Amino acid sequence: MKRFYVIVSIAFLLISVGCSNKNEPEAPxxxxxxxxxxxxxxxxxxxxxxxxxxxxxxxxxxRW
Known part of the structure; x- marks a missing residue:
């Protein structure tokens, strides 16, 4: 059961990172x-x- 939660968590993390669409960096x-x-x-x-x-x-x- 613990292994299932780890796999689901990793899959969710990969999907959320892969779906981000940033054209310009947020950092200066x-x-x-x-x-x-x-x-x-x-x-x-x-x-x-x-x-x-x-x-x-x-x-x-x-920013002021």
């Missing part, structure tokens, strides 16, 4: 923009090193 993410114009301009003018990032913060206007 930061990633580097590759081949950015800002980086190229700083490199061409020998102004130093600049890093350009893509910042994703879901519902940023509703």
């Amino acid at each position: 993410t930061i990633s580097i923009k590759s081949d950015s114009e800002y980086v190229n301009t700083f490199k061409d003018l020998n102004l130093g090193v600049v890093l350009d990032f893509y910042f994703y913060l879901p519902n940023a206007d509703k």
